[in-house]
Amino acid sequence: MYPFLDEESITDNLDCLYTTQKAGSMQMPPLEEVEASLSPFQSVQTFLVLALGARILESRLSVEFSSERYLATAMQRIGTLALHDSIEGLQIMLLLTISSFYFEEGPNAWFLVMNIIASCLDLGFQRRGVNVHHPSTVSKPINIHSRLNLRRGIFWSAYSLERTLSVVLGRPLTLRDEAIDIEFPGYTARQGDPAGQGASVGSSALTPESARSPHHSTKRARVMINPYAASQYSFKFDQITAEIKLMIYRVVNLPNRFPWPTDLASWQPDVRKRCDALLEALRAEFRRGLRRSTSDGMVQSLELKYHHCIMLLYRPSPAITRPSFESWKICYESAVATILINSELHRFSKLSNSWLTAHTVFVSGITFLYCLWVVPKIKQDTTLVFFKSNAEACINLLKYLAKTWSVAADAVGKFERLVHLTSESWKSGANRPPSAEFVAGQSLLSMAQGQEADSNEPAAAPVTDQGLYTMEEPTIGMGGEFEADSFFNELGDMSSWFDLNWLLDASAGFGSADDGATVTF
Structure with a gap:
């Protein structure tokens, strides 16, 4: 890579x-x-x-x-x-x-x-x-x-x-x-290639210099993919990450000085299409060119980069503080997929035991919990059994990483208590008012801010026409009463270890683009 x-x-x-x-x-x-x-x-x-x-x-x-x-x-x-x-x-x-x-x-x-x-x-x-x-x-x-x-x-x-x-x-x-x-490493100019476009990926041909390497025999060269293919795909995802950061994660928007595209409604699905195309191409490339056992680790590492881009694209941001229901669902699915891919890598002793992995696992776990609380309609597409399975996979990863990293050791206990709270609320099955969902989201925002919410301050008022979960179909509450500070009290201040500031981007108004509100940029 x-x-x-x-x-x-x-x-x-x-x-x-x-x-x-x-x-x-x-x-x-x-x-x-x-x-x-x-x-x-x-x-x-x-x-x-x-x-x-x-x-x-x-x-x-x-x-x-x-x-x-x-x-x-x-x-x-x-x-x-x-x-x-x-x-x-x-x-x-x-x-x-x-x-x-x-x-x-x-x-x-x-x-x-x-x-x-x-x-x-x-x-x-x-x-x-x-x-x-x-x-x-x-x-x-x-x-x-x-x-x-x-x-x-x-x-x-x-x-x-x-x-x-x-x-x-x-x-x-x-x-x-x-x-x-x-250009990317391994790039060889081809007739008609535009300037400044990096390297073409998806080619199984060896570059001239790698073909002359003593490590690559003639027989092996006929079946081996481009040795730089994995890094080329990885760099393509990195370029998309940079594009997303520049488009929707700017602290200050200065349209008069630095003109930016404002058609986010078409830009966002276009970025996802490019991510999907890269994912499809790399899967075909690696599983065609190498033995399954050799290629799986590379493919899974690149799949993690894909889901990293997708979560960055669809979670709340300064430009899109109220994502649509479909955006929340996509973000939830990528968060779960990230945990399951890492769990599979751990199962075969291929998990990278690094603090970056600890960060990825914990933030993905918080993301899918957050999505369930603020957009309860997502639960219609899953079950409590699957929730517990996904949560247990995340907990097991954190426990493994906790043997080395103190950040994971502290996070695992907090995450376990959050999972228990979520599970108990889910099992209660009571119909609770929509305001409770907002309170759950507000408590997560308090966690990100690293300070306890003022107990004398009134909870967010129920919203009839606007909200994260205002859909045509009736929503399903988590069940039971949920205390405003529950998530914060369990997690405390994690700001020195994890960047959870994106949670703050929802504080501009717990709303959804589905409610017809204008998304500012």
């Missing part, structure tokens, strides 16, 4: 280390031998790769592989390196960023990504046609095709990480897509 390393170079570095040992020994050679065999940049890269690999194995096998020792060894050697002006330095910073997702005491990911983006801009990595002969710290020459792909891979990996963190942390985008015309 992040093709910023040259696989052949990393393999050569590891071979250089282990071939110096006695036959049959897989022990890491002494540090003095490592430093004698590899350059400072190569040794740091190697230790970071080993740290990440060991960390993943530790999570999957519950066996100690000294991942923290490898990371500490790399960190001790970084201080003397100039990381900002070379491909190898940027590769190290990207490895550090990914390490921060997997190690509790890892470096600050946002700070690193901002520095990587700045360095890429200094080196012109975002533009095609800029001189690619940047200073190299490695004595072994790399052919022009491989170096060009490294340059592309470094930039687009940084772009992807920045887009991901901007959503997770609620930060603004740092670089607009209009300033980028560099």
Whole structure:
């Protein structure tokens, strides 16, 4: 998903280390031998790769592989390196960023990504046609095709990480897509290709440079898909994420200074069609080109990116504070799908044990609970049994992640109590007034604000013609009385860990676009 390393170079570095040992020994050679065999940049890269690999194995096998020792060894050697002006330095910073997702005491990911983006801009990595002969710290020459792909891979990996963190942390985008015309890694120009459109995805052909790689035999090349296909699809979803952020998640709208399209009614379904087309294409590509067991992990990871885009597109936003019922339903379905995909990955020991995963799982769980409370009509398409099954899948994931991440450890107890509250309310089956649904939504908003609602303040008044669940058909209440502060009291202030500010976007009026109200932009 992040093709910023040259696989052949990393393999050569590891071979250089282990071939110096006695036959049959897989022990890491002494540090003095490592430093004698590899350059400072190569040794740091190697230790970071080993740290990440060991960390993943530790999570999957519950066996100690000294991942923290490898990371500490790399960190001790970084201080003397100039990381900002070379491909190898940027590769190290990207490895550090990914390490921060997997190690509790890892470096600050946002700070690193901002520095990587700045360095890429200094080196012109975002533009095609800029001189690619940047200073190299490695004595072994790399052919022009491989170096060009490294340059592309470094930039687009940084772009992807920045887009991901901007959503997770609620930060603004740092670089607009209009300033980028560099192609995706693995891209080869084809006659008629428009300029500045990145790479074409969905092609099973190997690129010329990858076809010449010693890792790809002629026989294998005939059946193997483009080795950059997964990252290309991933970057396409990242571009859609950026478009959604710029269109409907702006803090201030300045139409007189920066004209923006205002036809959200046609734009929103168009974005979904593009997401659906990418999803359909990647499923066909991977399941045609690789064995099922090999491709499933890639497909599931990309499916998670798809649902990430869909939830971002349809949940409440500054531009669309009152989504339609159909939007709420789509958001609910993607939240549940995200939990079930992660549950399937966990079942086969493929789940990424990172704080990003903990964030994704918890926010998806809160999202589908939120949708059920504020749009009870959704319950007509599901049952309490399925609700409990989905909630249990989310709880099990949080419990697994809680072994490593304190954020998940704190969240699991809160989420369990919320699920119990929701389940008991559902089972009561009493017909309760519509105002109770608004109160439930208001309590979730209080949670996002990180402060307790004033108990002396009157609850939201019932709305007859406007509301999140004002539909032609009668709605089904959750049942039973619901205390205004129940959700808030259970969750407390999660604002330092999770960006739940999107819940605040519904506070402009618990309404639905179905009620005929005008959506402001």
